[in-house]
Amino acid sequence: MNDSAAEWRKSSYSNPDGPQCVEVAALLGKTAVRDTQNRRLGHIEFDAPSWAAFLGTIPRN
Template identity: 55%
Template sequence: MDMLNWVKSSYSGGANPDCVEVARCPEEAYVRDTQNRQFGHLAVSAQEWAAFLSGVRADRM
């Protein structure tokens, strides 16, 4: 996991304390809490991640 390229969400930062980071691989996406990295991460398939992003972008979530 140390070799992954973690990217902070564009919704994170500033006055928003709810920060998440995402690392994407061809088959999976990993999501973790920026302020609590020691607690690990969630792993979802690339298809599930794409469906989640589609729902967020369409304001269905």
């Protein structure tokens, strides 16, 4: 799926007061992630187990 067809939202893990933001979108059984400031670079995709493992490594604010 291309970036324009996805419904992107700011990740709840993003810094609400700073420039370090990522956007996420659900894509046919996967989660896509892209840099808010560099959308033109595309996105990366995670399957459900990989996404859960990735989130487990990120400290919440």
